[in-house]
Amino acid sequence: MSGPEGAPLLELRDIGRDFGSVIALDGISTSVRAGEVTCVLGDNGAGKSTLIKVLSGVHQPSRGELLLDGAPVRFGAPREALDAGIATVFQDLAMIPLMAIWRNFFLGSEPTKGWGPFRRFDAATAKDVTRRELAAMGIDVRDPDQPVGTLSGGERQSVAIARAVYFGARVLILDEPTSALGVKQAGVVLRYIAQARDRGLGVVFITHNPHHAYPVGDRFVLLKRGRSLGDFRKDEVSREEITAMMAGGAELEDLAHELERPPS
Amino acid sequence: MTTTDAPPTRPPADERVASVGLLKRLLVKPELGALVGAVVVFVFFAAQSSVFLSPAGIANWLDPASTLGIMACAVALLMIGGHFDLSAGVMTGTSALTVGIVSVQFETSIWVGIAVALVIALAIGALNGFLVVRTGLPSFIITLGTFLMLQGLNLGLTKLFTGTVNAGGIGATAGFESAEAVFASSFTIAGQPFRIAVVWWVLVTLLATWVLLRTRFGNWVFATGGDEVASRNVGVPAARTTITLFMTTAGAAWFVGVVYAVRQTSVQANVGIGNELIYIVAAVIGGCLLTGGFGSAVGASLGALIFGMTQQGIVYLRYDSDWFYFFLGAMLLLAVLTNRAIRRYAEARR
Ligand SMILES: Nc1ncnc2c1ncn2[C@@H]1O[C@H](COP(=O)(O)OP(=O)(O)OP(=O)(O)O)[C@@H](O)[C@H]1O
Ligand SMILES: [Mg+2]
Numbered sequence: 223m224s225g226p227e228g229a230p231l232l233e234l235r236d237i238g239r240d241f242g243s244v245i246a247l248d249g250i251s252t253s254v255r256a257g258e259v260t261c262v263l264g265d266n267g268a269g270k271s272t273l274i275k276v277l278s279g280v281h282q283p284s285r286g287e288l289l290l291d292g293a294p295v296r297f298g299a300p301r302e303a304l305d306a307g308i309a310t311v312f313q314d315l316a317m318i319p320l321m322a323i324w325r326n327f328f329l330g331s332e333p334t335k336g337w338g339p340f341r342r343f344d345a346a347t348a349k350d351v352t353r354r355e356l357a358a359m360g361i362d363v364r365d366p367d368q369p370v371g372t373l374s375g376g377e378r379q380s381v382a383i384a385r386a387v388y389f390g391a392r393v394l395i396l397d398e399p400t401s402a403l404g405v406k407q408a409g410v411v412l413r414y415i416a417q418a419r420d421r422g423l424g425v426v427f428i429t430h431n432p433h434h435a436y437p438v439g440d441r442f443v444l445l446k447r448g449r450s451l452g453d454f455r456k457d458e459v460s461r462e463e464i465t466a467m468m469a470g471g472a473e474l475e476d477l478a479h480e481l482e483r484p485p486s
Numbered sequence: 487m488t489t490t491d492a493p494p495t496r497p498p499a500d501e502r503v504a505s506v507g508l509l510k511r512l513l514v515k516p517e518l519g520a521l522v523g524a525v526v527v528f529v530f531f532a533a534q535s536s537v538f539l540s541p542a543g544i545a546n547w548l549d550p551a552s553t554l555g556i557m558a559c560a561v562a563l564l565m566i567g568g569h570f571d572l573s574a575g576v577m578t579g580t581s582a583l584t585v586g587i588v589s590v591q592f593e594t595s596i597w598v599g600i601a602v603a604l605v606i607a608l609a610i611g612a613l614n615g616f617l618v619v620r621t622g623l624p625s626f627i628i629t630l631g632t633f634l635m636l637q638g639l640n641l642g643l644t645k646l647f648t649g650t651v652n653a654g655g656i657g658a659t660a661g662f663e664s665a666e667a668v669f670a671s672s673f674t675i676a677g678q679p680f681r682i683a684v685v686w687w688v689l690v691t692l693l694a695t696w697v698l699l700r701t702r703f704g705n706w707v708f709a710t711g712g713d714e715v716a717s718r719n720v721g722v723p724a725a726r727t728t729i730t731l732f733m734t735t736a737g738a739a740w741f742v743g744v745v746y747a748v749r750q751t752s753v754q755a756n757v758g759i760g761n762e763l764i765y766i767v768a769a770v771i772g773g774c775l776l777t778g779g780f781g782s783a784v785g786a787s788l789g790a791l792i793f794g795m796t797q798q799g800i801v802y803l804r805y806d807s808d809w810f811y812f813f814l815g816a817m818l819l820l821a822v823l824t825n826r827a828i829r830r831y832a833e834a835r836r
Contacts (some may be wrong), residue, residue, distance in 0.1 A: 280719055301721040316719040318712035320779045321705075327707050330721030332702040342700045385720075 226326040229292035230255045231424040232277060237286035239272055244273045245448055251287070252443045252453045254393060254424040259415060261435040262428045263468050264445035268298055270428045271313050273445070274395050278310040279303035304330070309390030313397040313428075315382040319371025324352040324362055326370050327385050335413075355384045356365040360410050380411075386403065387414055394418050400434055412438055433467040444468075511519045516773030517785030519824045520637035523771065523817065524788045524795070531799035538795075538802050539648075539677030548680065551794025553742045557761070558768035559694040560738035562786035566698070567731045568619060568778030571623035573610065573633040574735050575762035579640050581607050581743025582753040586653030587644065595661040596748075602739065604740050610636070611723035611736025616731030637759060641696050644755040654752035669741075669750040683745055690738070694783035707731065710777030767814065768793055771821040792817060 230253035238300075239247040247438045254260050254277075262270045265452055275281045279297030288296055290306060297303045303310075310438075324345070333344040349366045349472070355365050361380045371379060384396055396415070400408040404424045415438050428463045429435050435442070441460060444451040444467050451467070503780040537543045556576060564571055583605040589599030614632055618625045644653055656662070672679035706727045709717035718724045739758075747753050770776065771792060772785025793814065800810050 278719075300719045301723065304721045310719075312716075312719055314716070316713075316716040318709050318716060318779065320712050321708055325511060325705055325708070328719065329705060332705055341702075342696075342703055343705060345700070 224238055230289075231291065233289040233292070234277075234286065235259040236286035237273070237276060237283045237288065239276055239281055240284045247276070247283075247448050248285075250443075250445070250450050252441070252450075253442075254426055256392075256422050256424050257419055258440040259419050259425040259438050260441045260443060261439035261442045262426060262445065263430075263435060265433075267447075269448040270445055272448075274310065274397050274426060274428065275312075277303070277393075278292070278312075278395055284467070301330070304389070307390065307392030308395065309328055309386040309393070310395040311379075311382045311386045311399050315378055317370045317378060317382060320369050322367045323356075323364070323370055323373070323381060324349045324366040327352040327355070327381065327388075351388070352384075352480075355388050356381065359384050359414070360407065362406060376404060376407055380402060380407060383411055383414065387418060390418070390423060393424045393426070395426045398430065399408055399427075400429060400431065403417060408434065432461065432468050436461040436464055498592045514562045516780055516782040516825070517788060519821055520714070520772045520775070520785045520788035520792065523821060524792050526813075527795050527799070531802065532794060535799065535802040536747045538726045538748050538778050541676050543798070543802065545678050547794045547798035548798055549683050549794070551791045552683040553679060553745060554761075554764060554768060554793055555687040555763045555790035556683070556690045557735075557738050557742055558772065558786035558790045559690050561765040562769040562772060562774050562783050563694060563698065563707060563783050564735050565766070565774040565776070566732045566778060566781040567728060568714065569728065569731065570629060570766065571614060571732060571735045572629040573614060573636055574629075574739050574765055575758045575760060576636045576640065576745065577607060577610060577736060577739035578743040578761065579753070579756065579758035580610070580636050581684040581740045581758055582747035582750075583640055583644055583653050583743075583755060585744055585747040586656050586753045587647045590653065590655045591647050594659075596656065596659040596665045599659070600665065600744050603744060603755070604737075607736040607740035609734050611733035612729060614736070615732030617718075618732070619725040619728050633762065637756075641755045650670045651755045652752055656753070657745055657751035664805065665744075667750050669745045675824045686741070687737055687790075691787040692726060693781055698783055703727070703730070708779055711780075713779070731834050764793065764814075767818050773821075773825050775825075789821075 229481050231432050232254040234250055234252050235252045237247060238245070250273060252260060262273060265272050276283050279300045282296065282298070288297070289295065295306070297306070300310075318329065321329070322344055325348070328348045329353075334341045334365055335344040335347075336342050348419075351365050353363060363377075370381065373381065379399060383396065383399050386396070386461075388455065394415075396411075399412050403411060412434060415427060419438070419440075424440075427435065427438065440456050442452075442454045442456070442464060444454075444485050499773055531538045535543075538547070557578070561571065561574060577643035584603035585596065585599040587599075588594060588602045589596040592598075601804070610632065614625070614629055617623075617628045621628070626761045641651065644651060647653075669682070671682045673682060673685070696708060706717065706722045706724070709722050710724045713723050744756070746757065768789030769781065769786040772782060772787070774781030774786065796813055796817070797810055800807055800813070
């Protein structure tokens with residue numbers, strides 16, 4: 223299951239990030255290898271989104287080093303990470319509600335045609351690709367001109383995922399991409415992650431669902447209150463241990479008892 | 487680019503899509519409200535005044551609409567991009583005064599004055615944009631500051647250079663004829679001369695519409711105004727877009743200022759002050775959302791047209807011109823309310 227040897231696509235060494243006096247991340251080290259899925263797990267507020275925002279150039283690390291293909295890099299803006307082939311599905315999806323689906327899909331990476339001052343947005347291509355990519359995900363858009371704000375939560379998430387998969391050339395980062403999805407669509411997303419991995423992409427996958435994380439994950443990074451509780455390869459942990467570490471197992475059973483109707 | 491197992495065929499017609507009628511399709515256009523408003527205003531005045539429809543009458547109401555329309559298009563782009571420019575009005579005065587002072591006091595060609603005015607206007611626009619992008623403060627406050635500063639500078643510098651509160655003598659400068667041909671000439675249709683600014687207005691409206699709907703930059707304008715953080719996160723150069731928009735508004739102010747200077751050949755130091763709100767009114771009547779991310783250049787031009795028709799129409803009907811601002815305010819409220827209703831209806835029914 224382990225990926226090819228050599229320098230990882232992305233490597234984090236002792237990464238830390240502060241927001242004023244808040245230490246959101248501290249001492250995080252892990253790697254993202256080509257053909258591997260790195261799962262980032264942790265409670266709400268553990269720092270998962272902050273971590274992937276460092277990888278995608280939204281935040282700059284306050285401490286530590288980020289290496290791309292073994293060489294230190296500093297992404298000053300999301301654009302620089304995108305240009306390095308790193309595409310991200312942000313937790314808030316980063317879509318503009320009043321804009322049409324196809325405009326959102328290609329936002330920031332618009333295809334153009336024409337030359338010089340007549341260079342223009344190739345709307346026909348954009349609409350075609352959007353429709354095709356979404357159909358391949360099992361989402362048939364009624365009308366690519368529909369504003370994204372009028373889509374259902376799951377549809378919106380699917381558009382964001384399709385967009386990242388389409389533009390992610392080397393690394394694909396997904397921040398809780400399945401949170402609003404039904405069982406079938408979540409399955410489609412997991413299959414997409416596996417396909418991206420098989421094509422040799424490095425994938426970073428954040429989820430609260432161990433049943434989603436364990437089957438596709440090759441490496442598990444566990445965060446708690448901004449610090450790493452460990453960076454495990456799949457052969458070092460079992461599904462049960464992952465579930466337990468995610469505060470799933472025991473607590474869930476207790477919860478089940480608590481929620482049951484008292485015998486009347 | 488992706489390997490997928492589903493065939494990339496077009497899905498058959500979807501039973502969930504009710505065929506969207508022409509009316510509903512029109513309703514989602516931001517400029518519809520302004521179009522209806524323009525037709526109503528036109529019919530109202532045309533029915534009561536025969537002068538309104540005569541060639542001379544038309545030329546009369548197209549004239550104020552044209553210079554306002556050029557500004558309104560630029561201001562609409564800026565508003566769609568999520569910002570205001572309260573210095574846009576006084577900046578037309580700054581440009582006109584610069585043309586006068588440079589070409590007359592320094593005894594150069596008027597074209598030198600026009601070029602210097604362009605550089606100054608673009609620099610002010612860039613400064614506005616830079617301050618907004620850098621500080622993250624509302625553009626309302628930043629440009630209110632530049633507005634007041636320019637108001638003071640216009641007066642102070644004009645007095646300093648000319649000793650009076652106006653810059654005159656522009657008509658006697660070198661190159662005036664060629665400048666007049668470009669900025670302030672007339673063309674004749676049906677025996678009636680029309681201002682060349684009307685042609686520039688139509689061209690600016692077409693260009694702004696094309697840029698908004700058909701270019702990458704236009705996509706970035708909508709996105710930056712819709713959600714700046716989200717657009718930056720997907721790689722839109724939001725800061726550059728914002729600065730470009732402020733410079734565009736400044737460029738339009740330069741153009742309108744030059745038109746004014748060449749037409750009048752003498753410029754009062756307080757020219758343009760107060761117009762910044764009229765530009766915003768025209769853009770809002772044209773369907774621009776105050777919160778950004780939605781609007782159209784055609785709509786803004788229709789807003790300017792409504793303004794021009796009303797301003798002249800009231801004169802033709804021999805109403806007291808005091809009623810003009812009352813009418814304009816009522817139009818604005820009506821436009822905001824209908825636009826909101828239309829958008830809700832259209833979005834719910836798609
Ligand atoms: N821009 C910011 N300014 C200040 N504090 C921040 C900022 N971004 C994140 N934080 C803080 O950092 C901590 C980690 O937040 P983060 O969004 O990374 O959590 P998360 O693990 O993604 O949680 P969730 O599972 O709820 O998405 C939180 O306590 C949050 O308040
Ligand atoms: Mg998060």
